[in-house]
Amino acid sequence: xxxxxxxxxxDELLIKPSWRFLFSHPAHFISFGFGSGLARKAPGTFGTxxxxxxxxxxxxxxxxxxxxxxxxxxxLAGIWVCDFTGKKLGVADxxxxxxxxVVAFMLVLFFTPSGWEWxxxxxALFRFFDIYKPPPIRYxxxxxxxxxxxxxxxLLAAGYTLLCMALIKSLLT
Numbered sequence: 137x138x139x140x141x142x143x144x145x146x147d148e149l150l151i152k153p154s155w156r157f158l159f160s161h162p163a164h165f166i167s168f169g170f171g172s173g174l175a176r177k178a179p180g181t182f183g184t185x186x187x188x189x190x191x192x193x194x195x196x197x198x199x200x201x202x203x204x205x206x207x208x209x210x211x212l213a214g215i216w217v218c219d220f221t222g223k224k225l226g227v228a229d230x231x232x233x234x235x236x237x238v239v240a241f242m243l244v245l246f247f248t249p250s251g252w253e254w255x256x257x258x259x260a261l262f263r264f265f266d267i268y269k270p271p272p273i274r275y276x277x278x279x280x281x282x283x284x285x286x287x288x289x290x291l292l293a294a295g296y297t298l299l300c301m302a303l304i305k306s307l308l309t
Contacts (some may be wrong), residue, residue: 140154150226166213166235167221171234181263183234187241188255197244203246209286210239219283229277229286237266244297249305262299265293 152158153174165171172186173179195203214235222228241262248258265286269289270278273296277289 169234183237215283
């Protein structure tokens with residue numbers, strides 16, 4: 137998630153994120169998107185990219201209903217893992233916590249038409265909404281704290297992305 141917390145220097149954190157930190161607890165490894173959140177620049181973008189291989193791995197193996205159930209469980213688990221990691225870092229919504237991007241973008245990919253053009257458009261739209269946070273995303277990002285706040289605004293960004301994708305698809309067909 138892209139918030140003002142990304143501007144926090146490593147000196148202000150209780151613990152500096154590193155591979156050692158990620159492997160110190162499964163919640164840290166998950167909340168940092170399997171390491172993608174350690175990217176020095178644009179960790180949210182790297183977290184979104186990390187959703188692609190996870191989606192490509194899981195989607196063919198699961199029925200649609202089971203995939204959506206897995207995403208719901210990943211969202212609920214994300215509330216806890218992101219909250220836990222944020223507390224350990226001393227920053228509730230540190231930019232390297234990217235599980236919210238991973239889960240929300242996998243939901244987007246689930247509803248995205250096949251083809252690399254659609255996936256690229258979905259990626260660009262999702263990053264746009266996650267970064268610029270139009271209303272009411274900005275409200276929830278600013279006012280809901282802890283793990284639920286971390287996860288929820290990206291769910292809204294996914295919703296905006298899917299609405300735009302549906303509109304674009306209806307105009308093209």
